[in-house]
Amino acid sequence: MVKFRLMQKGICERCGEYRYINKHHIYPQEFFSRKNNKTTITLCLLCHAEIHELLPKEKQSKEFYKDFTEKFISGLLGVLLLMGILTLFLI
Ligand SMILES: [Zn+2]
Numbered sequence: 506m507v508k509f510r511l512m513q514k515g516i517c518e519r520c521g522e523y524r525y526i527n528k529h530h531i532y533p534q535e536f537f538s539r540k541n542n543k544t545t546i547t548l549c550l551l552c553h554a555e556i557h558e559l560l561p562k563e564k565q566s567k568e569f570y571k572d573f574t575e576k577f578i579s580g581l582l583g584v585l586l587l588m589g590i591l592t593l594f595l596i
């Protein structure tokens with residue numbers, strides 16, 4: 506459910522548009538405890554939905570999430586995903 510009362514407008518760190526935004530936790534809260542998990546980025550609702558669709562369902566290393574997020578923001582994720590998939594098959 507979308508919580509409308511929490512919505513605010515701002516600049517998305519990924520697409521740079523002025524839209525409704527909220528915080529995305531770089532290290533997913535379902536895998537990493539809420540304590541010491543304050544590393545967030547600001548994403549618009551569209552980019553936020555997109556990053557969650559792209560994130561792997563299984564827990565990854567912290568380095569993975571950091572790298573993943575940087576690539577997502579800079580628009581290199583397509584390349585990263587392709588390489589990631591290839592690496593998975595090669596291992
Ligand atoms: Zn965006």
Ligand SMILES: [Zn+2]
Nearest residue numbers: 528529530553
């Ligand atoms: Zn999120």
